Amino acid sequence: MQPHGSLTSKIAADYPWAASPLIVSAPMAKVAMPKLAVAVSKAGGLGFIAAGYHSDHLEDLLEEAEDLLLEGKGDAAVESEPGVPKFLPVGVGFITWSASLEKALPSFSKYCPAAVWLFAPPKGFQDLIPWVTKIREATSSRSKIWVQVGSVSDAVEVVNAIDPDVIVVQGLDAGGHSLARGASIISLVPEINDKIRQLRPYPKKQADVLAAGGISDSRGVAAAMALGAQGCVLGTRFLASPESMIAHGYQKAIIDSSDGGISTVRTTIYDKVRDIHGWPEGYDGRGLINCTYLDDLQGLSEVKNRELYREELSKGDMGYGPKGRLTTYAGTGVGLIREILPAGDIVKSMHEGVQKILNGQRQLKL
Amino acid sequence: MQPHGSLTSKIAADYPWAASPLIVSAPMAKVAMPKLAVAVSKAGGLGFIAAGYHSDHLEDLLEEAEDLLLEGKGDAAVESEPGVPKFLPVGVGFITWSASLEKALPSFSKYCPAAVWLFAPPKGFQDLIPWVTKIREATSSRSKIWVQVGSVSDAVEVVNAIDPDVIVVQGLDAGGHSLARGASIISLVPEINDKIRQLRPYPKKQADVLAAGGISDSRGVAAAMALGAQGCVLGTRFLASPESMIAHGYQKAIIDSSDGGISTVRTTIYDKVRDIHGWPEGYDGRGLINCTYLDDLQGLSEVKNRELYREELSKGDMGYGPKGRLTTYAGTGVGLIREILPAGDIVKSMHEGVQKILNGQRQLKL
Known part of the structure; x- marks a missing residue:
């Protein structure tokens, strides 16, 4: 058995440049581009x-x-010698009900990113079988398979369908899209951990568990380790980095917000006004409450709300914030984010902070 | 500064029989009676x-x-010598929009329970001022004041209104009553901790923070410590103890349930069918999904649902479970509870489990 919460040798081997615990920036649609991932x-x-x-x-x-x-x-190097197959120490994330495997495959053959993150299959996790089979084929299994789940039953289904390398356990605190109903990582990570160890008892290969949702600083990372996660995925925290591809108004709204359980809400209206349709049943997204949501709550028609949204776009940065209308996905940990920091500094502060917490706990007399 | 997550000297002084971290059984209405509390x-x-x-x-x-x-x-002794004022090493919890301070006061003068837990004032936390003033008077401040909150703004209001000894931070995973909207303890505990330290900077008295919601075993306790809590409150876990005053059917439903984010739901229908009215706006309760909820979702009238509820009561233990109708409040951590254990053994398993997790983390090379 590995020490509780450690970077297991499997993770250490798969991502050899990475420190423990594994700190991951989420593949946030339109926002997480190469600059952020590489940093x-x-x-x-x-x-x-x-x-x-x-x-x-x-x-x-x-x-x-x-x-x-x-x-x-x-810390992350890229192998680029002639004759040696490429390997990129970054991952790629797909919203699988919408993305095209066929279009993606040639890039996998050519670049072999370290991991592929598969989210939200249209019907069930068996829809991921072609993705997994062909990506493993194209990269000789060097691109590790990550799947995001939001419930224990999803985790069981995923393990049975495709035996992933990593299960990202997303709790209800998460910003952006996830299951509309669910638990936080507090109960979800330990229960999924127990369940997958039952399904694939040692010495079978067991998926590593990463925690996502509500984690904005090292205290959340240390908590996730205590829950049994081998690492953490952060989204909202990385929005407040210069490497994120988002509007300054969006970033300002993140920095200005507090009390994320109250200032954010799970809803589908933030997709509807942007004409994003097709999310499988049971999904919605968490974002900062603004006039788009409040008007929807008051019964404003979707058509009119969309019209107002389009007008708001012309305001640019001024269209964000509680009195704005523009979609501002964020998790409940938004209140812990008080400054814009370079993405690399965020990673380092997580590792240093966790070290401090563990040192503090070493001095505890229980 | 205290070591992160330790039983601070203040808590150690206030509850001298208790071990670190402080493990608390919640004052669950009708269920948490003297037998459970004393155990x-x-x-x-x-x-x-x-x-x-x-x-x-x-x-x-x-x-x-x-x-x-x-x-x-x-570990808990009762002082009962002649001439020495009594002090009971248990707490008492009140649902303050409904309970009577005047009726309660003589018992405080006579028995001086170690703590009083005040929940859900009718309008705002300033409603608690008479409670706090009179209880402190009646017990020479020996009964410590605990207040339960579900948001950062609530915590600020409480500190400003009554300067409590303990703030119980209840996350959205919690079973039974809490704010209908909110975050889990993952983001709520650190943000509230930061905020109250801003409001009452050292060396002023600072409220201790305890975490509640979704914690069912030592992994959740260790996580709460990493988040900065000095202890944890557990409700659902103690339902599955022989000392709880609940029906066997209720206990069986707890043991049988898994995947609490999916198998439970936040709703007000479980109060309505039992003719419990008067919860302040913004509160609801989390319970296992059963036919009462599903029929409500399908549009069954409250009157008819209540009628069916009353009929179901005659089924006794058989009225619980997913096909039953009887209210079965439970948190998202319900899936981690797999056996009925004596309440004292639950407490001990938490302390032993946390010790193991910390020992494991001591061996980590980060």
């Missing part, structure tokens, strides 16, 4: 690039990531 | 008796607790 990996974490709803520009994105990885130094 | 305190935790909606029988309850404390041995 996180270079600082000893694992950064994900969002292929998002489509896979059209994946090759360009990975080429950009490769260029950034070759620039300067960092 | 928890005797095992080195702090047990709460639910005065609940009324305070009519409080003196009887405290007399019973005193008798139980005098029986046999345990």
Whole structure:
């Protein structure tokens, strides 16, 4: 048995540049681009690039990531010798009900990103079988398979369908899209951990469990380790980094917000006004409450709300905030985020903070 | 600064029989009676008796607790020498929009329970000022003031209104009543901790923070410590103890349930069918999904649902479970509870489990 919460040798082997616990930046659609992912990996974490709803520009994105990885130094190196297959120390995330496997595959053959994150299959997790089979084929299983789940039954289904390398356990605190109903990682991580160890008893390969949802600083990371996670995924925290591809108004709203359980809400209206349709049943997204949501609550029609949304876009940065209308996905940990920090510094502060917490606990007399 | 997550000297002084971290059984209405509270305190935790909606029988309850404390041995002793004011190492919890301070006060003067837990004032936390003033008067401040909150703004309001000894931070995973909207303890505990330290900077008295909601075993306790809590409150876990005053059918439903984020739901229907009215706006309760909820979802009238509920009561234990109708409040951690255990053993398993987790983390090389 591995020491509780440690970077297991499997994770250490799969992401050899990364420090323990594994700190991951989430593949946030439209926001997590190569700059963010590379900054996180270079600082000893694992950064994900969002292929998002489509896979059209994946090759360009990975080429950009490769260029950034070759620039300067960092913990994450890129192997780029002639004759040696490439391997990029970043991941790629897909919203699988919408993205195209066929379009994505050539990029996997060419660049072999360290991990692929599969989220929200249209019907069930068996829909992921072709993704997993072909990506493992294309990369000789060097691209590790990550699947995001939001319930114990999802985790069981995933293990039985595709035996993933990593299960990302997303709690209800998470910003952006996830299951509309669920628990936080407090109960979800230990229960899923127990369950997958029952399904695949040692010495069978067991998926590593990573925690996501509500974690914004090292206290959340240390908590996730205590719960049995081998690492953490952070989304909202990385929104407040210069490497994120988001509007300044969005970032300001993140910094200005507090009390995330009250200032955010789970809803589908923030997709509807942007004409994003097709999320499988049972999903919605958590974002900061603004006039789009409040008007929806008051019964404003979707058509009118969408019209107002489009007008609001012309306001740019001024369209964000509690009196604005623009979608501002964020998790309940938003109140812990008080400054914009370079993504690499965020990763390092997590590792240093966890070290301090563990040192403090070492002095405890229980 | 205290070591992170330790039983601070203040808590150690206030509850001298208790071990670190402080393990607390919640004052669950109708369920947490003297037997449960005393068993928890005797095992080195702090047990709460639910005065609940009324305070009519409080003196009887405290007399019973005193008798139980005098029986046999345990970590919690009761001082009962002539001339020395009594002090009971258990707490008492009130649902303050409904309970009567005047009826409760004589019992405080007579028995001085170690703590009083004030929940859900009718309008705002300033409603608690008479409670706090008179209880401190009646017990020379020996009964410590605990207040339960579910948001950062609530915590700020409480500190400003009454300067409590303990703030119980209840996350959205909790079973039974709490704010209908909110975050889990993952983001709520650190943000509240930061905020109250801003409001009352050292060396001013700072409230201790305890975490509640979704914690069912030592992994949750260790996580809460990492988040900065000085202890944990557990409700659902103690339902599955012989000392709980609940039906066997209720206990069986707890043991049989899994995947609490999916198998439980927050709703007000479980109060309505039992003719419990008057909860302040913004509150509801989390319970296992059964036919009462599903029929409500399908549009069954409240009157008819209540009628069916009353009929179901005659089925006794058979009225519980997913096909039953009887209210079965439970938190999302319900899936981690797999056996009925004596309440004292639950407390001890928490302390032993936390010790193991910390020992494991001591071996980590980060």
